[in-house]
Amino acid sequence: MDLVTFKNIHKVYEMGAEPVRALDGVDIGFQKGSFWAIMGPSGSGKSTMMNILGCLDRPTFGQYFLEDKDVSKMADDDLSEIRLKYIGFIFQSFNLIPQLTVQKNIELPLYYLGWDAEKSAERAKVLAAKVGLETRLNHRPSQLSGGQMQRVAVARSLAVDPHLILADEPTGNLDSKTGDQIMELLTELNKEGTTIIMVTHEPDIAAYAHHRLHMRDGKVERIDSN
Amino acid sequence: MAIHQSKIARNIWLGIENLLLHKLRSFLTMLGVVFGVGSVVAMLAVGEGASKEALQRIQKLGSNNIIINSLKSIEEEGSSTQNSHMSIYGLTYLDYERISSNFPNVQQVAPAKLIRKESKAGSNILELRIVGTTSEWFKLVPRQLLAGRVFDQGDVDNFSAAAVLTEFGARRLLANRNTIGQPIKIGGDSFEVVGIIKNEEGMAGNIQIPDQQVDAYVPLSTVRKYFGDIFFKRTSGSRTLEMVELHQIIVQVDDVKYVESTAAGIERMLQNFHKKQDYVMSVPLALLKEAEATKRRFNIVLGSIASISLLVGGIGIMNIMLASVTERTREIGIRRAIGAKRSQIISQFLIETVVLSTLGGFVGLAMGIIIPLIITYFAKMPTVITMQSVILPLFISVGIGIVFGLYPAINAARVDPIIALRHE
Ligand SMILES: Nc1ncnc2c1ncn2[C@@H]1O[C@H](COP(=O)(O)OP(=O)(O)OP(=O)(O)O)[C@@H](O)[C@H]1O
Ligand SMILES: [Mg+2]
Secondary structure, three states, X not given: OEEEEEEEEEEEEOOOOOOEEEEEEEEEEEEOOOEEEEEOOOOOOHHHHXXXXXXXXXXXXXXXXXXXXXXXXXXXXXXXXXXXXXXXXXXXXXXXXOOOOHHHHHHHHHHHHOOXXXXXXXXXXXXXXXXXXXXXXXXXXXXXXXXXXXXXXXXXXXXXXOOEEEEEOOOOOOOHHHHHHHHHHHHHHHHOOOEEEEEOOOHHHHOOOXXXXXXXXXXXXXXXXX | OOOOOOHHHHHHHHHHHHHHHOHHHHHHHHHHHHHHHHHHHHHHHHHHHHHHHHXXXXXXXXXXXXXXXXXOOHHHHHHHOOOOOEEEOOEOHHHHHHHHHHOOOEXXXXXXXXXXEEEEEOOEEXXXXXXXXXXXXXXXXXXXXXXXXXXXXXXXXXXXXXXXXXXXXXXXXXXXXXXXXXXXXEOOEEEEEEEEEOOOOOEEOOEEOOXXXXXXXEEHHHHHHHHOOEEEEEOOOOEEEEEOOEOEEEEEEOOHHHHHHHHHHHHHXXXXXXXXXXXXXXXXXXXXXHHHHHHHHHHHHHHHHHHHHHHHHHHHXXXXXXXXXXXXXHHHHHHHHHOOOHHHHHHHHHHHHHHHHHHHHHHHHHHHHHHHHHHHHHHOOOOOOOHHHHHHHHHHHHHHHHHHHHHHHHHHHHOOHHHHHHOO
16 A cells, blocks of 8 residues: 555746746655655756655645545645654754754654653653664764764654655765665664655665655656665 | 643743753843833832822821911012011911801811920920910821820810920920929920820921921910010021911811812912912822822833833844744754644744743843832832832733744744755
């Protein structure tokens, strides 16, 4: 069964005379438990696709189903709730909140879920241990290396047990060794059942995924699978 | 141990934590509200203290009373210094009788004839102000009786040589001798001390309180009989002869609502019988109303100054919060991506602003309470902190946080997470 289904998704940016068709009729289903890499040249629409997948943006046209919910027409607050409960984000530039400690960063989604402080702290500790940062709970992001920051981001994305993890170039700011460590972590999560969709330029990173989706000019060019 | 933190308390705590990240900045941002609230509380305390004192003193004169004093008219004052003729002026016994009988709302009238006389008891000498009056005096100028009795109508009818002293006079003249029934000499004549009362002195508004420390109250009939109506007045160097029948008349009206009309009636009557303006009327009620009006005006002025300073404080806070929202665009984007609703972003920033302004309010309040204490201590000015002057600024500082925090908070919630996440 598909976790995410795109039906004829368009995203058009009206810029001046010539509208930019960032996504130009994408039809695709991402199966539950699958591991995808989205590839393609710069400007081909990868990030736009991720934003729509992550309910940060709405398509100009077309339908988007998450499980059986049509999220393409949802109101802003409902999209926030979908993001909170179903989706975990990992970004190229980590996007941790600098003034919060590692523990508070990991707890952030739980805070919005309304968990009490004690339960959240326990969960944050478990997750930090899972990504190997149990000794860094009280550190601030600025005191961590890039790889460590990305692991905090992974732990944060896992806080609410998301169905879907979206990673836009998660290894883009990391050296290849640290990048591989993050990929191993993601592979492990995928094995535990989480659906993962990531954007990458690097073929050896894309090799961790089961399916590679190649984009060109807002369209799906081809898909190859292991 | 599970301590359940309420959601609001937790949010407030998060707000405080965020403000603590930039201690100096938060403190500086707060200053506008601190000084605003501080000056409001301090000004209210000083204003309240001044008006309370004035009101209390005026009320002591009796809001039902009208006080008429004899006044040496200005032309009289000028001519009397040239040669030693006798100046005749002031209220008369007839005035007293007319006031007593011709005005339906007049309840009681106390006349007073004031003469300075040297008095002796044994070897003690004290210059007393002899107040020749009737028993009504003690009802219109009610003072605590410390010993003995005050004189009554009988004493007035019988020309009794009875004197009521103040506590001050009794101490000076009689020292520690048994006071009641003591004979004292006033200007050569012998009087018996029948009672001792406590006294007040000073000014109420711009009216002299009728009694003084050195008063000796004697029946009016006795004073007239012993001392007459003509006496010397010592002015710088020369002595002038003056004839004044009554120096003061205190009138009590039966109801506050007739005070002004009765005062006007008496004024008209006096104008008829006096060729010169040789008397002056004071109406404590009018003063009271005036004092209250002054206080209202004062409050309006204070309120305007306060609003301006609080407005400035609020704008300062808004300015910093807007800058803070811009600075934290990325953080907002992260929170929104993770799943924070717009309303949650609004409340986060709003709580931060309200915490800041309320904290400023508390610090300002402390300042506003300490400053009046210092003023009272050094300037000996009365200040009063009322419940209202404490609670109002606190509500206002919370209000400032909400009003001036709302726009930055809404701005924060408007941040587009996609753009914010790209923001470097
Ligand atoms: N907010 C926007 N307004 C206008 N045009 C946009 C906007 N966002 C993206 N685009 C355009 O849409 C197209 C797709 O952009 P997108 O960011 O999805 O590319 P990408 O595949 O992620 O590229 P890269 O590999 O460089 O990250 C580009 O031509 C881009 O200029
Ligand atoms: Mg991109």
